[in-house]
Amino acid sequence: MALLEVEDLTVEFYTEEGVVTAVEDLSYRIERGEKFGVVGESGAGKSVTALSLMRLIESPGRIASGEIRFKGEDILELSEREVRDLRGNEVAMVFQDAQTALNPVYTVGEQIAEAIRHHLDYDDREARERTVQLLDEVGIPEAETRYSDYPHEFSGGMQQRAVIAMALSCEPDLLVCDEPTTALDVTIEAQILDLIEELADEFDVAVQLITHDLGVIAKVCNRVMVMYAGKPVEKAPVEELYYDPKHPYTVGLMSSIPRVGDERDRLRTIPGTMPDLVELPPGCSFHPRCPYAEEVCTLEEPPLLDPETGAAAIETTAHSAACLEWAGKLEAGLDYEVEIRDDEDTHRNPARAEGSDD
Ligand SMILES: Nc1ncnc2c1ncn2[C@@H]1O[C@H](COP(=O)(O)OP(=O)(O)OP(=O)(O)O)[C@@H](O)[C@H]1O
Numbered sequence: 001m002a003l004l005e006v007e008d009l010t011v012e013f014y015t016e017e018g019v020v021t022a023v024e025d026l027s028y029r030i031e032r033g034e035k036f037g038v039v040g041e042s043g044a045g046k047s048v049t050a051l052s053l054m055r056l057i058e059s060p061g062r063i064a065s066g067e068i069r070f071k072g073e074d075i076l077e078l079s080e081r082e083v084r085d086l087r088g089n090e091v092a093m094v095f096q097d098a099q100t101a102l103n104p105v106y107t108v109g110e111q112i113a114e115a116i117r118h119h120l121d122y123d124d125r126e127a128r129e130r131t132v133q134l135l136d137e138v139g140i141p142e143a144e145t146r147y148s149d150y151p152h153e154f155s156g157g158m159q160q161r162a163v164i165a166m167a168l169s170c171e172p173d174l175l176v177c178d179e180p181t182t183a184l185d186v187t188i189e190a191q192i193l194d195l196i197e198e199l200a201d202e203f204d205v206a207v208q209l210i211t212h213d214l215g216v217i218a219k220v221c222n223r224v225m226v227m228y229a230g231k232p233v234e235k236a237p238v239e240e241l242y243y244d245p246k247h248p249y250t251v252g253l254m255s256s257i258p259r260v261g262d263e264r265d266r267l268r269t270i271p272g273t274m275p276d277l278v279e280l281p282p283g284c285s286f287h288p289r290c291p292y293a294e295e296v297c298t299l300e301e302p303p304l305l306d307p308e309t310g311a312a313a314i315e316t317t318a319h320s321a322a323c324l325e326w327a328g329k330l331e332a333g334l335d336y337e338v339e340i341r342d343d344e345d346t347h348r349n350p351a352r353a354e355g356s357d358d
Helices: 046-053 080-089 108-120 124-137 156-168 186-203 214-220 238-243 248-254 295-299
Strands: 004-015 018-030 035-039 061-070 091-094 174-178 206-211 223-228 231-237 339-341 346-348
Touching: 004 046, 018 046, 018 061, 018 231, 035 046, 035 214, 046 061, 046 174, 046 206, 080 091, 080 108, 091 156, 108 124, 108 156, 124 156, 156 186, 174 186, 186 206, 186 214, 206 214, 214 238, 223 238, 223 248, 231 238, 231 248
Parallel strands: 035 206, 035 223, 091 174, 174 206
Antiparallel strands: 004 018, 004 061, 223 231, 339 346
16 A cells, blocks of 8 residues: 555635635645655646645645545544544645744744644653754754744755754654745755755655745656646656656746756756636647647647556556657657767757657
């Protein structure tokens, strides 16, 4: 049994414009200790997915259908009290903005110690000791002294480290990080990502890392799900996604990975914007922006398929993509080439999209 199993999750928001289907029929699973990335543009449904895991979707939204099983138990069936126990204790979350996670009127140390006392039944002294130890582990210098600092006395990067310490304080099995580094500058971003990766291994905690940046996923994750307009369009081990992407949207996202000193001609960024979620385009939601779209793409919605066999993807399918190409339905096929640039050299990816014309 996987640690987390999300099955056919659909989340809707009732707005004046109509019903927004923010997440539709979404399925994925995360194994114990796995680092799982969720990537897509703004509005893809990444945060809504994360909030659903914590059962934090609020009106006008609701989880319309699906199951979210954590250690085999459907969290949608739990009582409010049971969900509160789950949050923080077994599933912890780190958001983009550390400031909203920290209460300005308590010292950083007190807040973490309070979480420890609440969840782990430690006395004051034990909680304080554990807090200092955690602050030290997340790289806060002079942890003993900084325990008594208020959040505003910490820099943005230090605040995010403290939030990570708080998230890990109750030894969760799953850490959900929603754009944890977006508010930070690039050097600090790299440090925080390294920290998340190191701590995930050290604490043996699985991570669901949400970002709009494939470069961030590359640094941290083992497996990735690409989302577009509320649905998964590609799932793959990270290396495979980079070397052999099977969905045109993924290829478009790759062009926006910033690399220092990267002089190569970029693949075009994807023109256009995400469709209106109240009224999705017919057929494949991505077709209005897809350079390879054909008439069939306006008519048929592509399921997730195994690109090797064209069979419907099941949970054990390692690499799947929702493009009609893999159902053998495109006449001209996909024709893209991915250029990978390593630190030392640049080489063309040998893996071209199968079924390409030339
Ligand atoms: N409170 C809300 N009320 C109405 N619609 C909402 C609400 N929250 C989310 N949505 C809808 O769900 C869509 C997906 O939102 P979500 O926050 O999950 O996107 P995201 O992929 O996390 O993007 P971002 O990177 O901008 O956070 C939004 O575009 C919006 O249409």
